[in-house]
Every structure is written in structure tokens, then in C-alpha cells.
Amino acid sequence: MGLLYLAPYIVGLVVFTAIPFFASLYLSFTDYDLMSAPRWTGLENYVELFTSDRTFRRSLYVTLLYVFITVPLKLAFALFIAYILNYRLRFINFFRTAFYVPSILGGSIAIAVLWRYIFATNGLVNMGLGAVGIDPVNWFGDPVNALFTITLLRCWQFGSAMVIFLAALQSIDKSLYEAAAIDGASKWTSFVHITLPLLTPVIFFNLIMQMVQAFQEFNGPYIITGGGPLKSTYLLPLYIYDEAFRRFDMGYASAIAWVLFVIIMVLTLIAFWSSKKWVFYAGDKRS
Template identity: 55%
Template sequence: MRKDKMGLLFIAPWLLGLCIFKLYPFIASFILSFTKYDIIGTPEFIGLQNYIKLFTQDKVFLKSLFVTLRYVVISVPINLVVALLVAMVMNSKMKGISIFRTVYYIPSILGGNIAIMVLWKFLFSNTGLVNQIVSSLGGSPISWFSSEYGTLFVIAILHVWQFGSAMLIFLAALKEVPQELYEAAEMDGASKFKRFLNITIPSISPIIFFNLVMGLIGSLQEFNAPYMLTKGGPLKTTYFIGLYIYDNAYRLFNMGYASALSWVLFMIILILTALVFKSSSYWVFYSDEGGK
């Protein structure tokens, strides 16, 4: 009993934080989603009206959901591919490779802070470095923040740029692949591409699955980049669902409706994640189970 009490004492700060900052808001948002609540006054119970309005009248929600899903389709696969390719380079035997690993991880530490957003706006401005490179190659400067696809591309590239965490996880997985498999395949005359396709990919498929799920969940909740770079513009072409929830909650003070939006987003994340888990039985290989 004494050991149990000591254990509870040590994890008490974490439990307290979980209850206050995670569990309580989770339950409260579900209750508020059935109310009309402006933060200042008392919540007024209105049943399913928020959800009915959301699915039958709110065209902005559908547009923001479409924008978010399109961003996910663009950014998540590219992020996975770039992270894996860089991890394979980092896995090679090169001088000073530890320095390169640190440098490639720095963007993930910096994340979406204000300084990075200012830098990104400067890089993709009409006279920024990116347009200078385009001009030097004979092209015309691009108004990145004035077109639908340009702004979404800039936000997606920013997400891809922060590939450090996925890269390190891939790197750890690559180091666990038995070298004997590569040696045997090489003796059989298998090319590098075939070794990559038939040995590397199946061996690290659980890690690909993990990074895919984490990338999917993170991208569906994207907020910092569109908020700081475009504010949802131009013409709401980068108006992610996270921005829509924020505007309803803290600009329009419609906390009940924002809570309903949050729960719909939660269910979308849950469904898409479940579909990825369902598909994993066809392409994820666990060596300890002896099959797929």
C-alpha cells in the first residue's frame, strides 16, 4: 500500500493535468454542443439544432471540410515520402552524419511559431527568394498568396518541411532491418529498387502505418499555418475546419456551435483513422506474427 501511495503521488501531477486540461474539456464540449452558449451567459439547451444546422444549412462547414481533406491528401503522402527518403540518406555511412540528423530535425522543433510564419511569408512574397529563383530560371513571379492552389501549396510545403519527427522514427526503424536480408537478396541478384520494395518497405511497414496515422490526425487538426499565413483566404480557399471552429468560438462567441463542430471533426478523425486501421491488415507486416 505504501508503494502504491508513492506511485500515485508521483503520477498525481499528470493525472491532475489530464483531468483538468483533457478530460473535463472533452466532456464539457460534448454537453455544450447541445446548447446555445455565448461564453458570457448561461448555456441554453437546444437539443440537436446545432448538428441539424451544421449538416443542412451550413455551406461554410462543407467548404472548410473539403479544403481540409484536400490538404490532407496533398500533405500527408508527401511528408511520408520525404521523411522516408531523408531517413534512408541519414542511415548511410557518411562523415558528420549526426550533424545532418540534428539539422534536419530542427524544423520540427521550431514548428509553426510566429518567426517561422514571418520567414515563410517573406520567402513566398512577390519579391521573395522563391520568386527570385523562379525568375532566374526564366519563369514569371507567382502570387503565392493570391491564388487558391498557391496558398494551399505554401501551407502544405510548410507541413512537409517539418518532417523531422517522422524522419527520426523512420531512421530508427531502418536500423532494425536485418542486414542479412539485404545480403541474401544481393547475392540472388536483386537490384536496389527490388531490395527496397521487397525488404525495406515490408520491414518498416508498421512504422509507415504509425506515421500515416499520426500525420492524418495532425493534418486534420491543422490550425497554426493557415491562421498565421492566410487567415483562411483568399476567398476562404484555405479556411480549414480548425479556423472555422476557432472563429465560431472566439470571434462569434458561439461556443455551443463550435463544440458541435469540434465533435463532428472528432468523429471524422475517428472514422478515417478506423479505415486506415482496417486497411492495415492488407499491407502492414508484423514479423513476430509471421504474416500480414
């Protein structure tokens, strides 16, 4: 009976995850255009990626830059908002809901289109800058500004991480803060020496989840900038999409996808290895 209830999940896991996963591994060693049968080419796709594909190197650089900027900023902002919402304030439930909503809407096509209009030449942001005497900014025509716009959109979607931080903050024993206050500790000292160490397991969890999601970002760059200008926002998921569904080179796209998978796996393993030095769990005797 238990297997019967689990059957929909198991079937979905096998059909929509396991089979495509191993099929893409096989296709990464082939030349496959979706029309004819795959032709085995061995490591040819990978050799081309790392030796002669300048677009891949550029896209990889932009992707790593995007991840290493957005993930720390998003976690810091989520923790900051969660710390504020942990106080007993009037209408606190309304504010918690309002700050969580962007994480639900942020990944949608509609929000990406709205973001594009907000940062357009005659958009809301430039209108605000003009009101205070600042010249309009070409948000999408300059490589640095274009990357900033999609980075800002990613950081705006901090709601899920914020909720997890908020739950962790509410689980901290208040007597620890009371004892620290009696000893003369300031708010900042209590935050650094009590709050942050007790939050490290949650910080670690959010770090892994947000890093994986950032590497998979597609909607924002695709809708807002299309990967430009000068491929300054051309993340690897966009490159995979173009190779697979515009150039119909599914074998090459699969190779890029597996390189992306290996990068995520390596960074995740590094994070787990480093967690032994900075993540503290209840009952941990490390100082």
C-alpha cells in the first residue's frame, strides 16, 4: 500500500528526472541535431568547449561572477530583513507576508517584463533619477549596468531565505541574550557572538540552495537583456538553451549542461568541506 501511494512520485522521478539525467550524459558524447539519430563522437564536444569555444569561456565567467555577487548579497539582505521582522511590531504579519511575496513572483515572466520596463530609458528608475537632477542611465546598453539589473532582480527575491532565517531566529533561546545584556554586551556583540554562530547551520543551508538556484537562472537574463550587451549577461543556462533549441545541437548543449552540473557539484563539496570550520550545531564543543 505504501508503494502504491509513492508510485506517482517514483514514476515522475524516473520519467522526468532519472531518464533525462542519464540520457543527457550519453548525448553529451554525441552529435545530435534532434532530427537524426545521435552519432557517437566521444570527447569531441568537451574538447571543443575547453579549447576553442570563446563563447563558453565568456559565459562561464559571467555565470560565476553573477553567482558570487548575488548569493552573498541575497543572503545578507534576507538575514537583515529577517532580523528586523523578528521584533514584535504592529502589523508584523502583514510585513512578513509583504516581504515574502517577491520570492513567489520574482521568477515569473511577468515580473521580468516589468523589471525591463522599470529600468528602460524612460522607465521608473530614470524618471526618479531625473526628478533629483541626475542624468538617465543606460541600464541595458552598458555591460556593467546590465549585469547589475539582473543581479538586483535576483537579490529582490529574498523571501524564501528570509523565512528560513526568521524561523531560525525565533528558535534561539532568549535567555542567551538576557545573560549577554547583564554582562554588558551590546546589540552588535550579541549578534556577532550569539546570533551568527547559532545561525550558521541555516546560513549553510541557504547558501547551498541559493547557489544552486543562481546557477540555474534563466528567465531574468533571457527576458530582460537577452544575454547582452556584449554577452555581459549571457549565463550558461542561456547558452544551453541557444545550443539546444536554436542551433539544434543537443549533444553540445548536453555537454555544457554537464559541465555546469560538475561546477555546482564541486562548489557544493567545497562548501560541505569548509562547513566543518565555520558551521556550529547544538552541542558542538568547538570554540
